[in-house]
Amino acid sequence: MIARVGELQQLVDPRLRAATAAPPAAAATATRAALGSGTAGTTAFQQQLAAAAGSWTPGVGTQPAVLAATAVPGGASATGARRVQIAAAELGVTEQPPGSNDSPRIAEYRAAMRGAPGVGPWCAYFTSWVAQQAGTPLGETGQGFASVDAVYAWAQRTGRAVPNSASAPARPQPGDLIVWDEHIGLVESVAADGTVHTIEGNSSDQVIRRQHAAGSALGYVRLG
Template identity: 55%
Template structure:
Protein backbone atom coordinates (compact mmCIF):
# COMPACT_ATOMS: atom_id res chain seq x y z
CA UNK A 1 0.00 0.00 0.00
CA UNK A 2 1.34 3.42 -0.93
CA UNK A 3 2.04 6.15 1.62
CA UNK A 4 -0.71 8.27 0.09
CA UNK A 5 -3.23 5.44 0.49
CA UNK A 6 -2.23 4.95 4.12
CA UNK A 7 -2.59 8.64 4.84
CA UNK A 8 -6.02 8.73 3.19
CA UNK A 9 -7.16 5.82 5.34
CA UNK A 10 -5.84 7.53 8.50
CA UNK A 11 -7.76 10.66 7.56
CA UNK A 12 -10.93 8.63 7.12
CA UNK A 13 -10.51 6.96 10.50
CA UNK A 14 -9.77 10.27 12.20
CA UNK A 15 -12.88 11.80 10.66
CA UNK A 16 -14.97 8.91 11.96
CA UNK A 17 -13.57 9.33 15.49
CA UNK A 18 -13.94 13.12 15.55
CA UNK A 19 -16.57 14.20 18.18
CA UNK A 20 -19.61 16.05 16.87
CA UNK A 21 -18.97 18.95 19.28
CA UNK A 22 -15.46 20.43 19.21
CA UNK A 23 -13.63 20.47 22.51
CA UNK A 24 -14.16 23.81 24.25
CA UNK A 25 -10.47 24.25 25.01
CA UNK A 26 -9.53 23.70 21.38
CA UNK A 27 -6.88 21.12 22.37
CA UNK A 28 -7.99 18.57 19.81
CA UNK A 29 -6.76 19.42 16.35
CA UNK A 30 -9.21 18.88 13.49
CA UNK A 31 -8.80 15.54 11.77
CA UNK A 32 -7.78 17.15 8.52
CA UNK A 33 -5.02 19.14 10.22
CA UNK A 34 -3.76 16.14 12.19
CA UNK A 35 -3.76 13.96 9.09
CA UNK A 36 -1.96 16.58 7.08
CA UNK A 37 0.75 16.88 9.70
CA UNK A 38 1.07 13.11 9.97
CA UNK A 39 1.12 12.75 6.21
CA UNK A 40 3.88 15.32 5.94
CA UNK A 41 6.00 13.59 8.56
CA UNK A 42 5.40 10.11 7.24
CA UNK A 43 6.02 11.19 3.69
CA UNK A 44 9.37 12.66 4.67
CA UNK A 45 10.35 9.53 6.59
CA UNK A 46 9.27 7.19 3.84
CA UNK A 47 11.12 9.16 1.19
CA UNK A 48 14.31 9.18 3.26
CA UNK A 49 14.07 5.44 3.84
CA UNK A 50 13.88 4.76 0.11
CA UNK A 51 16.94 6.84 -0.73
CA UNK A 52 20.44 5.32 -0.48
CA UNK A 53 22.63 6.91 2.14
CA UNK A 54 25.26 9.31 0.91
CA UNK A 55 28.04 7.01 2.09
CA UNK A 56 26.62 4.01 0.23
CA UNK A 57 25.98 5.99 -2.93
CA UNK A 58 29.49 7.43 -3.00
CA UNK A 59 31.52 4.35 -2.11
CA UNK A 60 34.57 3.46 -4.18
CA UNK A 61 35.22 -0.06 -5.43
CA UNK A 62 37.80 -0.44 -2.68
CA UNK A 63 35.34 0.61 0.00
CA UNK A 64 32.77 -1.88 -1.30
CA UNK A 65 35.39 -4.63 -1.25
CA UNK A 66 36.30 -3.64 2.29
CA UNK A 67 32.66 -3.84 3.37
CA UNK A 68 32.50 -7.39 1.98
CA UNK A 69 35.72 -8.31 3.81
CA UNK A 70 34.48 -6.89 7.10
CA UNK A 71 31.55 -9.29 7.05
CA UNK A 72 33.93 -12.25 6.83
CA UNK A 73 36.11 -11.57 9.87
CA UNK A 74 36.27 -14.74 11.96
CA UNK A 75 35.85 -17.22 9.09
CA UNK A 76 38.33 -19.98 9.89
CA UNK A 77 39.81 -23.09 8.36
CA UNK A 78 38.12 -26.37 9.22
CA UNK A 79 40.24 -28.02 10.52
CA UNK A 80 42.97 -25.44 11.27
CA UNK A 81 45.91 -25.75 8.92
CA UNK A 82 43.86 -27.36 6.15
CA UNK A 83 43.57 -24.24 3.96
CA UNK A 84 39.94 -25.22 3.56
CA UNK A 85 36.41 -24.76 4.89
CA UNK A 86 33.02 -24.42 3.18
CA UNK A 87 33.30 -20.63 3.19
CA UNK A 88 36.92 -20.65 2.01
CA UNK A 89 35.83 -22.88 -0.87
CA UNK A 90 33.53 -20.01 -1.91
CA UNK A 91 36.49 -17.62 -1.93
CA UNK A 92 38.28 -19.98 -4.32
CA UNK A 93 35.38 -19.73 -6.75
CA UNK A 94 36.34 -16.09 -7.39
CA UNK A 95 39.52 -17.31 -9.09
CA UNK A 96 40.08 -19.30 -12.26
CA UNK A 97 41.21 -22.88 -11.74
CA UNK A 98 42.51 -22.52 -8.20
CA UNK A 99 42.67 -25.50 -5.87
CA UNK A 100 43.04 -25.91 -2.12
CA UNK A 101 46.08 -23.98 -0.92
CA UNK A 102 47.13 -20.70 0.68
CA UNK A 103 44.07 -18.53 0.27
CA UNK A 104 44.87 -14.88 1.06
CA UNK A 105 44.74 -14.01 -2.67
CA UNK A 106 41.52 -15.99 -3.06
CA UNK A 107 40.03 -13.90 -0.28
CA UNK A 108 40.85 -10.50 -1.80
CA UNK A 109 39.76 -11.78 -5.22
CA UNK A 110 36.42 -12.73 -3.68
CA UNK A 111 36.06 -9.34 -1.94
CA UNK A 112 36.81 -7.48 -5.17
CA UNK A 113 34.30 -9.64 -7.01
CA UNK A 114 31.64 -8.80 -4.42
CA UNK A 115 32.42 -5.12 -5.01
CA UNK A 116 31.73 -5.49 -8.72
CA UNK A 117 35.39 -4.94 -9.61
CA UNK A 118 36.92 -8.41 -10.05
CA UNK A 119 40.68 -8.69 -10.26
CA UNK A 120 42.34 -9.42 -13.60
CA UNK A 121 41.91 -8.18 -17.16
CA UNK A 122 39.15 -10.73 -17.69
CA UNK A 123 37.86 -10.60 -14.12
CA UNK A 124 39.34 -14.02 -13.51
CA UNK A 125 40.72 -13.34 -10.03
CA UNK A 126 44.10 -14.58 -8.85
CA UNK A 127 45.25 -17.48 -6.75
CA UNK A 128 48.70 -16.04 -6.08
CA UNK A 129 49.88 -12.81 -4.52
CA UNK A 130 52.51 -12.26 -7.20
CA UNK A 131 49.86 -12.42 -9.92
CA UNK A 132 47.80 -9.72 -8.16
CA UNK A 133 50.85 -7.45 -7.90
CA UNK A 134 51.84 -8.01 -11.54
CA UNK A 135 48.33 -7.22 -12.75
CA UNK A 136 48.24 -4.06 -10.62
CA UNK A 137 51.56 -2.90 -12.04
CA UNK A 138 50.44 -3.57 -15.62
CA UNK A 139 47.23 -1.63 -15.18
CA UNK A 140 48.44 1.39 -13.22
CA UNK A 141 46.90 0.35 -9.92
CA UNK A 142 50.19 -0.23 -8.10
CA UNK A 143 51.40 2.15 -5.40
CA UNK A 144 54.88 1.14 -4.15
CA UNK A 145 55.41 1.36 -0.40
CA UNK A 146 57.32 4.50 0.53
CA UNK A 147 56.27 6.35 -2.62
CA UNK A 148 54.72 9.15 -0.60
CA UNK A 149 51.15 8.24 -1.53
CA UNK A 150 49.54 6.91 1.66
CA UNK A 151 47.25 3.91 1.45
CA UNK A 152 43.54 4.37 1.97
CA UNK A 153 40.67 2.21 3.15
CA UNK A 154 39.90 -0.43 0.55
CA UNK A 155 43.42 -0.65 -0.93
CA UNK A 156 44.99 -4.09 -1.09
CA UNK A 157 48.22 -4.34 0.88
CA UNK A 158 50.90 -6.65 -0.53
CA UNK A 159 53.92 -8.26 1.11
CA UNK A 160 56.20 -9.43 -1.69
CA UNK A 161 54.85 -12.57 -3.29
CA UNK A 162 53.73 -14.27 -0.11
CA UNK A 163 50.81 -12.41 1.51
CA UNK A 164 48.04 -9.92 0.77
CA UNK A 165 45.23 -8.26 2.70
CA UNK A 166 42.93 -5.25 2.52
CA UNK A 167 43.42 -1.94 4.31
CA UNK A 168 40.60 -1.19 6.75
CA UNK A 169 41.85 2.16 8.06
CA UNK A 170 44.96 4.27 8.55
CA UNK A 171 45.68 6.12 11.80
CA UNK A 172 47.04 9.68 11.94
CA UNK A 173 50.43 8.25 12.91
CA UNK A 174 50.40 6.07 9.80
CA UNK A 175 49.57 2.75 11.49
CA UNK A 176 47.68 0.53 9.08
CA UNK A 177 44.74 -1.61 10.15
CA UNK A 178 43.97 -4.51 7.83
CA UNK A 179 41.72 -7.49 7.25
CA UNK A 180 43.65 -10.51 5.98
CA UNK A 181 42.56 -13.92 4.80
CA UNK A 182 44.70 -16.90 5.75
CA UNK A 183 46.14 -15.06 8.75
CA UNK A 184 46.43 -17.49 11.68
CA UNK A 185 44.21 -19.85 9.66
CA UNK A 186 41.35 -17.34 9.53
CA UNK A 187 40.08 -14.00 8.26
CA UNK A 188 41.69 -11.78 10.86
CA UNK A 189 42.10 -8.11 11.71
CA UNK A 190 45.73 -6.98 12.06
CA UNK A 191 47.57 -3.74 12.82
CA UNK A 192 50.87 -2.84 11.15
CA UNK A 193 53.31 0.03 11.42
CA UNK A 194 53.36 2.94 9.01
CA UNK A 195 55.62 0.95 6.68
CA UNK A 196 53.13 -1.91 6.65
CA UNK A 197 55.72 -4.01 8.51
CA UNK A 198 57.66 -4.50 5.31
CA UNK A 199 54.81 -4.22 2.79
CA UNK A 200 56.01 -3.90 -0.78
CA UNK A 201 53.06 -1.91 -2.08
CA UNK A 202 49.36 -1.24 -2.33
CA UNK A 203 46.75 -1.84 -5.00
CA UNK A 204 44.07 0.79 -5.61
CA UNK A 205 40.89 -0.94 -6.76
CA UNK A 206 39.13 2.28 -7.69
Protein backbone atom coordinates in the same frame (compact mmCIF):
# COMPACT_ATOMS: atom_id res chain seq x y z
CA MET B 1 -13.54 26.77 24.19
CA ILE B 2 -9.83 25.79 24.03
CA ALA B 3 -10.77 22.13 23.62
CA ARG B 4 -13.12 23.04 20.77
CA VAL B 5 -10.32 24.98 19.01
CA GLY B 6 -8.09 21.91 19.31
CA GLU B 7 -10.76 19.72 17.75
CA LEU B 8 -11.16 22.12 14.85
CA GLN B 9 -7.35 22.16 14.28
CA GLN B 10 -7.31 18.36 14.13
CA LEU B 11 -10.07 18.38 11.53
CA VAL B 12 -8.17 20.88 9.40
CA ASP B 13 -4.68 19.28 9.76
CA PRO B 14 -4.77 15.46 9.28
CA ARG B 15 -1.14 15.16 10.49
CA LEU B 16 -2.11 16.44 13.96
CA ARG B 17 -5.20 14.24 13.93
CA ALA B 18 -3.02 11.14 13.30
CA ALA B 19 -0.62 12.11 16.06
CA THR B 20 -3.44 12.63 18.59
CA ALA B 21 -5.23 9.40 17.70
CA ALA B 22 -2.12 7.23 18.08
CA PRO B 23 -0.81 5.71 21.35
CA PRO B 24 1.88 7.84 23.11
CA ALA B 25 4.94 6.22 21.46
CA ALA B 26 3.32 6.16 18.03
CA ALA B 27 2.06 9.71 18.51
CA ALA B 28 5.59 10.97 19.12
CA THR B 29 6.75 9.30 15.90
CA ALA B 30 3.80 10.70 13.95
CA THR B 31 4.43 14.19 15.32
CA ARG B 32 8.11 14.05 14.34
CA ALA B 33 7.09 12.92 10.85
CA ALA B 34 4.53 15.73 10.61
CA LEU B 35 7.08 18.34 11.66
CA GLY B 36 9.94 16.86 9.58
CA SER B 37 12.32 16.45 12.54
CA GLY B 38 15.19 14.39 11.10
CA THR B 39 13.30 11.43 9.65
CA ALA B 40 14.35 12.27 6.10
CA GLY B 41 18.00 12.46 7.16
CA THR B 42 17.82 9.00 8.72
CA THR B 43 16.27 7.59 5.56
CA ALA B 44 18.96 9.16 3.38
CA PHE B 45 21.68 7.64 5.58
CA GLN B 46 20.08 4.22 5.38
CA GLN B 47 19.88 4.59 1.61
CA GLN B 48 23.60 5.44 1.53
CA LEU B 49 24.41 2.28 3.49
CA ALA B 50 22.29 0.19 1.16
CA ALA B 51 23.94 1.70 -1.91
CA ALA B 52 27.42 1.04 -0.52
CA ALA B 53 26.52 -2.53 0.37
CA GLY B 54 25.70 -3.32 -3.26
CA SER B 55 25.57 -7.05 -4.01
CA TRP B 56 27.05 -8.11 -0.68
CA THR B 57 26.66 -11.79 0.16
CA PRO B 58 26.80 -12.54 3.90
CA GLY B 59 29.53 -14.77 5.25
CA VAL B 60 29.27 -17.49 7.82
CA GLY B 61 29.15 -16.66 11.51
CA THR B 62 28.89 -12.88 11.04
CA GLN B 63 25.62 -10.99 11.22
CA PRO B 64 24.66 -8.07 8.95
CA ALA B 65 25.17 -5.74 11.95
CA VAL B 66 28.90 -5.99 11.24
CA LEU B 67 28.21 -4.64 7.77
CA ALA B 68 26.43 -1.59 9.16
CA ALA B 69 29.15 -0.97 11.74
CA THR B 70 31.78 -0.54 9.02
CA ALA B 71 29.48 1.08 6.50
CA VAL B 72 31.38 4.09 5.17
CA PRO B 73 35.07 4.24 6.19
CA GLY B 74 36.57 7.71 6.11
CA GLY B 75 38.15 8.54 2.75
CA ALA B 76 36.76 5.50 1.00
CA SER B 77 35.31 5.53 -2.48
CA ALA B 78 31.91 3.90 -2.94
CA THR B 79 33.53 0.72 -4.27
CA GLY B 80 36.23 0.85 -1.60
CA ALA B 81 33.59 1.05 1.12
CA ARG B 82 31.79 -1.89 -0.45
CA ARG B 83 34.96 -4.02 -0.39
CA VAL B 84 35.54 -3.16 3.28
CA GLN B 85 31.96 -4.11 4.15
CA ILE B 86 32.15 -7.41 2.34
CA ALA B 87 35.50 -8.31 3.93
CA ALA B 88 34.28 -7.33 7.41
CA ALA B 89 31.29 -9.62 7.05
CA GLU B 90 33.73 -12.56 6.67
CA LEU B 91 35.60 -11.93 9.95
CA GLY B 92 35.81 -15.14 11.95
CA VAL B 93 35.89 -17.53 8.98
CA THR B 94 38.48 -20.19 9.90
CA GLU B 95 40.17 -23.18 8.34
CA GLN B 96 38.43 -26.46 9.04
CA PRO B 97 40.42 -28.29 10.30
CA PRO B 98 43.05 -25.72 11.39
CA GLY B 99 46.12 -25.71 9.18
CA SER B 100 44.31 -27.30 6.24
CA ASN B 101 44.00 -24.16 4.06
CA ASP B 102 40.42 -25.25 3.52
CA SER B 103 36.82 -25.07 4.71
CA PRO B 104 33.48 -24.86 2.90
CA ARG B 105 33.65 -21.06 2.94
CA ILE B 106 37.29 -20.93 1.81
CA ALA B 107 36.30 -23.19 -1.09
CA GLU B 108 33.87 -20.43 -2.10
CA TYR B 109 36.76 -17.94 -2.10
CA ARG B 110 38.66 -20.23 -4.48
CA ALA B 111 35.63 -20.30 -6.75
CA ALA B 112 36.18 -16.59 -7.47
CA MET B 113 39.06 -17.62 -9.72
CA ARG B 114 38.84 -19.26 -13.08
CA GLY B 115 40.76 -22.44 -13.66
CA ALA B 116 39.69 -24.25 -10.48
CA PRO B 117 42.81 -23.64 -8.37
CA GLY B 118 43.46 -26.28 -5.75
CA VAL B 119 43.67 -26.05 -1.98
CA GLY B 120 46.56 -23.83 -0.87
CA PRO B 121 47.45 -20.53 0.79
CA TRP B 122 44.30 -18.47 0.37
CA CYS B 123 45.02 -14.80 1.13
CA ALA B 124 44.92 -13.98 -2.60
CA TYR B 125 41.83 -16.16 -3.02
CA PHE B 126 40.14 -14.09 -0.33
CA THR B 127 41.00 -10.70 -1.85
CA SER B 128 39.99 -11.95 -5.31
CA TRP B 129 36.65 -13.08 -3.90
CA VAL B 130 36.05 -9.79 -2.07
CA ALA B 131 36.86 -7.77 -5.19
CA GLN B 132 34.59 -9.93 -7.32
CA GLN B 133 31.68 -9.63 -4.86
CA ALA B 134 32.13 -5.84 -4.83
CA GLY B 135 31.94 -5.62 -8.63
CA THR B 136 35.65 -4.77 -9.06
CA PRO B 137 37.18 -8.12 -10.04
CA LEU B 138 40.93 -8.61 -10.32
CA GLY B 139 42.60 -9.37 -13.65
CA GLU B 140 42.27 -8.24 -17.24
CA THR B 141 39.22 -10.46 -17.72
CA GLY B 142 38.13 -10.57 -14.08
CA GLN B 143 39.74 -13.95 -13.63
CA GLY B 144 41.11 -13.36 -10.12
CA PHE B 145 44.51 -14.52 -8.89
CA ALA B 146 45.75 -17.36 -6.74
CA SER B 147 49.09 -15.73 -5.86
CA VAL B 148 50.20 -12.42 -4.39
CA ASP B 149 52.86 -11.95 -7.07
CA ALA B 150 50.25 -12.29 -9.82
CA VAL B 151 48.00 -9.68 -8.18
CA TYR B 152 50.77 -7.11 -7.86
CA ALA B 153 52.17 -7.79 -11.33
CA TRP B 154 48.70 -7.12 -12.78
CA ALA B 155 48.45 -3.94 -10.73
CA GLN B 156 51.80 -2.73 -12.06
CA ARG B 157 50.81 -3.52 -15.66
CA THR B 158 47.57 -1.62 -15.39
CA GLY B 159 48.64 1.43 -13.35
CA ARG B 160 46.91 0.30 -10.16
CA ALA B 161 50.05 -0.28 -8.08
CA VAL B 162 50.94 2.26 -5.37
CA PRO B 163 54.56 1.70 -4.22
CA ASN B 164 55.30 1.97 -0.51
CA SER B 165 58.41 1.99 1.66
CA ALA B 166 59.55 2.98 5.14
CA SER B 167 61.34 6.03 3.71
CA ALA B 168 58.44 7.07 1.47
CA PRO B 169 55.22 5.66 2.91
CA ALA B 170 52.16 5.88 0.71
CA ARG B 171 48.79 7.02 2.02
CA PRO B 172 46.43 4.12 1.35
CA GLN B 173 42.68 4.40 1.13
CA PRO B 174 40.05 2.09 2.65
CA GLY B 175 39.33 -0.66 0.17
CA ASP B 176 42.88 -0.73 -1.27
CA LEU B 177 44.65 -4.08 -1.30
CA ILE B 178 47.80 -4.10 0.86
CA VAL B 179 50.66 -6.23 -0.43
CA TRP B 180 53.67 -7.76 1.29
CA ASP B 181 56.11 -10.39 0.09
CA GLU B 182 53.83 -13.44 -0.25
CA HIS B 183 50.87 -12.00 1.66
CA ILE B 184 47.96 -9.71 0.80
CA GLY B 185 45.02 -8.17 2.64
CA LEU B 186 42.57 -5.30 2.47
CA VAL B 187 42.88 -1.83 4.02
CA GLU B 188 39.98 -1.19 6.37
CA SER B 189 41.06 2.22 7.68
CA VAL B 190 44.11 4.43 8.25
CA ALA B 191 44.79 6.08 11.61
CA ALA B 192 45.97 9.67 11.96
CA ASP B 193 49.51 8.43 12.74
CA GLY B 194 49.56 6.38 9.53
CA THR B 195 48.92 3.00 11.13
CA VAL B 196 47.11 0.82 8.61
CA HIS B 197 44.21 -1.29 9.89
CA THR B 198 43.51 -4.29 7.71
CA ILE B 199 41.28 -7.30 7.16
CA GLU B 200 43.27 -10.31 5.99
CA GLY B 201 42.46 -13.84 4.94
CA ASN B 202 44.79 -16.72 5.80
CA SER B 203 46.27 -14.86 8.75
CA SER B 204 46.52 -17.25 11.71
CA ASP B 205 44.35 -19.62 9.65
CA GLN B 206 41.40 -17.22 9.55
CA VAL B 207 39.92 -13.94 8.35
CA ILE B 208 41.07 -11.46 10.97
CA ARG B 209 41.78 -7.80 11.65
CA ARG B 210 45.42 -6.67 11.91
CA GLN B 211 47.31 -3.38 12.11
CA HIS B 212 50.63 -2.43 10.54
CA ALA B 213 53.12 0.41 10.51
CA ALA B 214 52.74 2.81 7.59
CA GLY B 215 55.92 1.76 5.79
CA SER B 216 55.75 -1.99 6.35
CA ALA B 217 54.03 -3.04 3.12
CA LEU B 218 55.58 -3.49 -0.30
CA GLY B 219 52.75 -1.52 -1.87
CA TYR B 220 49.03 -1.19 -2.43
CA VAL B 221 46.61 -1.94 -5.23
CA ARG B 222 44.06 0.80 -5.87
CA LEU B 223 40.95 -0.61 -7.49
CA GLY B 224 38.99 2.65 -7.60
